[in-house]
Amino acid sequence: MGLSTPVRQVGRLLVGASRETGGAARLLVQIGKRLVPPQMDRSELRRCLLRMGYKSLSIIVATAFVVGVILVIQAFVFVDRYGLRSQLGWGAGFVTVRELGPILFALMFSGRVGAYTAAELGTMQVTDQVDGLRCLAIDPISYLVVPRFVAMIVALVCLTVIGNAVALVSASVMGQILMEVDQHTFWSSLTAMLTPWDFFTSVFKSAFFGAIIAVTSCYYGLATTGGAPGVGRAVNRSVVASAAAIFVVDYFSTFVLG
Amino acid sequence: MIGLVNVTCTFDGEKALDELGMHVPKGALFGLVGPGGCGKSTLCKVVCGLVRPDSGVVVVAGVDLTKADRKALQALQSRCGVQFQNDALFEHMTALDNVSYPLRRLTDLPPVDIEDRARTRLAMVGLAGFEDRPPNRLSGGQRRRVALARACVTDPEILICGDPTAGLDPVTSRRILDMIAGIRYESKNTVILTSSDVLGLMSVADRVALMWEGRVIHEGTPPTFWRAELPEVRRFLDDARLPFGGAPWD
Ligand SMILES: Nc1ncnc2c1ncn2[C@@H]1O[C@H](COP(=O)(O)OP(=O)(O)OP(=O)(O)O)[C@@H](O)[C@H]1O
Ligand SMILES: [Mg+2]
Numbered sequence: 001m002g003l004s005t006p007v008r009q010v011g012r013l014l015v016g017a018s019r020e021t022g023g024a025a026r027l028l029v030q031i032g033k034r035l036v037p038p039q040m041d042r043s044e045l046r047r048c049l050l051r052m053g054y055k056s057l058s059i060i061v062a063t064a065f066v067v068g069v070i071l072v073i074q075a076f077v078f079v080d081r082y083g084l085r086s087q088l089g090w091g092a093g094f095v096t097v098r099e100l101g102p103i104l105f106a107l108m109f110s111g112r113v114g115a116y117t118a119a120e121l122g123t124m125q126v127t128d129q130v131d132g133l134r135c136l137a138i139d140p141i142s143y144l145v146v147p148r149f150v151a152m153i154v155a156l157v158c159l160t161v162i163g164n165a166v167a168l169v170s171a172s173v174m175g176q177i178l179m180e181v182d183q184h185t186f187w188s189s190l191t192a193m194l195t196p197w198d199f200f201t202s203v204f205k206s207a208f209f210g211a212i213i214a215v216t217s218c219y220y221g222l223a224t225t226g227g228a229p230g231v232g233r234a235v236n237r238s239v240v241a242s243a244a245a246i247f248v249v250d251y252f253s254t255f256v257l258g
Numbered sequence: 259m260i261g262l263v264n265v266t267c268t269f270d271g272e273k274a275l276d277e278l279g280m281h282v283p284k285g286a287l288f289g290l291v292g293p294g295g296c297g298k299s300t301l302c303k304v305v306c307g308l309v310r311p312d313s314g315v316v317v318v319a320g321v322d323l324t325k326a327d328r329k330a331l332q333a334l335q336s337r338c339g340v341q342f343q344n345d346a347l348f349e350h351m352t353a354l355d356n357v358s359y360p361l362r363r364l365t366d367l368p369p370v371d372i373e374d375r376a377r378t379r380l381a382m383v384g385l386a387g388f389e390d391r392p393p394n395r396l397s398g399g400q401r402r403r404v405a406l407a408r409a410c411v412t413d414p415e416i417l418i419c420g421d422p423t424a425g426l427d428p429v430t431s432r433r434i435l436d437m438i439a440g441i442r443y444e445s446k447n448t449v450i451l452t453s454s455d456v457l458g459l460m461s462v463a464d465r466v467a468l469m470w471e472g473r474v475i476h477e478g479t480p481p482t483f484w485r486a487e488l489p490e491v492r493r494f495l496d497d498a499r500l501p502f503g504g505a506p507w508d
Binding site: 123127128129131132134135136137138139 | 303306308328332333335336338339340342343344345346347348349359360363364
């Protein structure tokens with residue numbers, strides 16, 4: 001008889017997910033052990049920061065610009081009907097800074113940097129480069145994983161701060177063009193209603209998302225087996241798992257952070 | 259120098275090494291041959307502590323690898339040079355950086371000497387003029403030679419070569435084997451060498467072991483290996499289309 005196929009599939013999915021969560025958690029513990037006191041390769045950290053942060057700037061700025069524009073276009077109907085022009089800055093700021101900014105930038109970052117990292121570490125794993133490092137008495141976690149972990153958190157936080165700013169500027173410009181909300185009204189409603197806590201939420205979330213992307217991409221990268229197709233699978237799993245984890249964490253942090 | 263007793267190693271329930279026993283004396287050039295998939299690469303990884311066997315004892319240079327902690331393992335690994343079957347070159351470095359990297363990590367030599375030595379080693383493997391190429395702009399054989407130069411640049415006490423001649427033309431292949439023999443002769447260090455160029459291997463090794471389905475089933479000097487009556491040895495030499503009966507040096 002046995003279980004029906006869909007039930008079995010769900011079961012298999014859950015077992016796989018919990019095993020992988022366990023593996024990623026173990027990696028996180030190993031990272032933690034090497035962070036106090038910090039043991040990592042400085043030059044690798046510098047290279048990662050440059051590649052992950054600076055070189056992602058253009059894609060984040062472009063995303064942020066579009067986010068600001070779309071936000072205003074979508075809000076137009078309501079703002080117009082209820083005469084909320086004076087509150088546009090607050091609305092745009094609240095949505096962008098607290099929710100939309102961190103999550104969209106994290107997803108873009110995961111697609112670009114997380115996927116790249118999983119592929120890079122996966123390739124190093126299947127071509128024995130990771131073993132090669134170990135043979136030179138280099139700990140792959142301090143050398144490869146810890147710098148990427150730190151760099152991704154720092155880079156994503158900075159990118160989110162910049163992205164939020166760009167999104168707000170583009171929203172304010174769009175508001176002026178579309179709804180004739182002048183700059184002063186926009187920014188004064190934004191600064192009057194948003195608290196430092198809202199900005200802190202943004203930073204906190206993006207740091208968390210950066211850590212999630214780093215741990216999942218490094219975990220799947222280092223767990224790669226089976227040659228080039230294995231690298232493809234690792235990238236695929238890493239992107240899916242980080243997106244899922246980002247949504248789950250976002251859901252809970254929205255409750256916790258109020 | 260290197261001793262393995264009853265070493266078993268499984269991957270996904272499949273035995274890659276099956277109660278393997280082996281002894282490599284200090285200073286030997288130890289050749290490892292066997293059909294594909296018999297566990298040669300796995301054995302090399304066990305010897306340098308990259309794969310922990312499920313059971314058995316592995317003693318390398320007086321250190322029991324099955325009991326060693328991370329520190330002890332790293333200390334031992336810094337005395338080993340390993341050339342992997344698929345090169346394992348660091349793709350973000352040039353050929354010269356790849357070769358000089360072990361020196362930078364494991365020795366206190368001044369940078370000038372490091373570069374000098376790395377250049378000399380690259381020239382030894384016939385790659386003078388390729389110093390600034392990244393690995394992805396080298397041919398398969400050239401990559402292999404860079405990997406070999408990197409493995410032996412520190413003159414490690416134990417040099418492990420996982421098929422340094424695969425994919426090389428016969429002339430380069432012999433030159434590489436001669437070079438390994440030369441390094442061994444000068445440094446008096448221990449070398450484990452696997453090669454698909456069985457004839458070439460026989461001409462440089464002082465001991466040869468045949469691996470078969472995860473075990474070492476015969477071990478001896480090249481002439482005794484050549485004349486061994488064991489059916490697997492005969493079958494291996496036969497399947498490899500090597501001249502039957504007399505050895506080439508008879
Ligand atoms: N990472 C791994 N995961 C699963 N199985 C493995 C792994 N590495 C090796 N094996 C299995 O272990 C056995 C021995 O493999 P190994 O790579 O040691 O063979 P080999 O003698 O080096 O072969 P070749 O001459 O083709 O390089 C093979 O049957 C292989 O399928
Ligand atoms: Mg092999």
